[in-house]
Amino acid sequence: MFTGLIEEVGAVSRRSGPDLAIVAEVVMEGLQLGDSVAVNGACLTVAALLDNGFVAQVSPETYAKTALGTLQPGHAVNLERAMHANGRFGGHMVLGHVDGVGKVEAVRDQGGFALWRFRAPETVAKYLIPKGSVTIDGISLTVVDPVGDAFDVAVIPTTLEKTTLSTRGPGDPVNMEADMVAKHIFHFMQQGNGGGLTIDTLSRHGFA
Numbered sequence: 001m002f003t004g005l006i007e008e009v010g011a012v013s014r015r016s017g018p019d020l021a022i023v024a025e026v027v028m029e030g031l032q033l034g035d036s037v038a039v040n041g042a043c044l045t046v047a048a049l050l051d052n053g054f055v056a057q058v059s060p061e062t063y064a065k066t067a068l069g070t071l072q073p074g075h076a077v078n079l080e081r082a083m084h085a086n087g088r089f090g091g092h093m094v095l096g097h098v099d100g101v102g103k104v105e106a107v108r109d110q111g112g113f114a115l116w117r118f119r120a121p122e123t124v125a126k127y128l129i130p131k132g133s134v135t136i137d138g139i140s141l142t143v144v145d146p147v148g149d150a151f152d153v154a155v156i157p158t159t160l161e162k163t164t165l166s167t168r169g170p171g172d173p174v175n176m177e178a179d180m181v182a183k184h185i186f187h188f189m190q191q192g193n194g195g196g197l198t199i200d201t202l203s204r205h206g207f208a
Contacts, residue, residue: 002091002096004141006139007080008025009076010024010039011076019058020039020058021055022053027080031049033047033048037082068175076164078163098176099176099177099178102119102176103119104169104172105119114155118152120149125149127178131144134179141155
């Protein structure tokens with residue numbers, strides 16, 4: 001489980017077959033073989049520890065379903081270690097299971113802040129709601145005005161400074177993960193009456 005709060009921006013040092021070597025510093029603290037690290041929002045397992053980082057092994061399935069296949073040596077990546085059960089939850093519940101690859105459509109400056117527009121694949125778009133959560137390259141962000149497969153997010157200067165968003169621009173692919181709670185509710189609603197779960201029930205309990 002992750003929170004979508006990026007701990008540091010690392011860099012790809014080597015990519016060879018399934019091996020993806022990442023230069024990192026902050027996330028190395030206490031890191032052990034077999035631990036999980038979200039790399040641009042994709043949960044990867046630490047296969048080797050290096051003096052200046054770690055190696056994760058990426059399966060063909062992960063390369064096919066994420067934007068990790070576009071990474072080359074020197075590319076910056078967002079990194080977050082899996083949270084401890086007693087850790088502080090500052091973002092939202094992120095599994096590190098990328099639902100699809102979307103893209104940056106536009107960036108509009110708002111005097112220090114910026115409004116970013118993204119296009120989402122259908123596997124993400126159907127779960128988007130105003131003020132809901134979405135993960136972009138591992139970053140927990142709040143959805144603004146979703147319409148069809150397009151939605152905006154308001155990005156503060158700190159997020160641009162501390163993540164790889166500063167290196168992204170229109171047309172660039174990004175990993176997307178829809179909100180886990182939204183996915184569960186959606187699928188319950190698709191199963192007949194959801195075993196008693198209805199819009200009225202959700203509304204009375206503050207979910208609609």
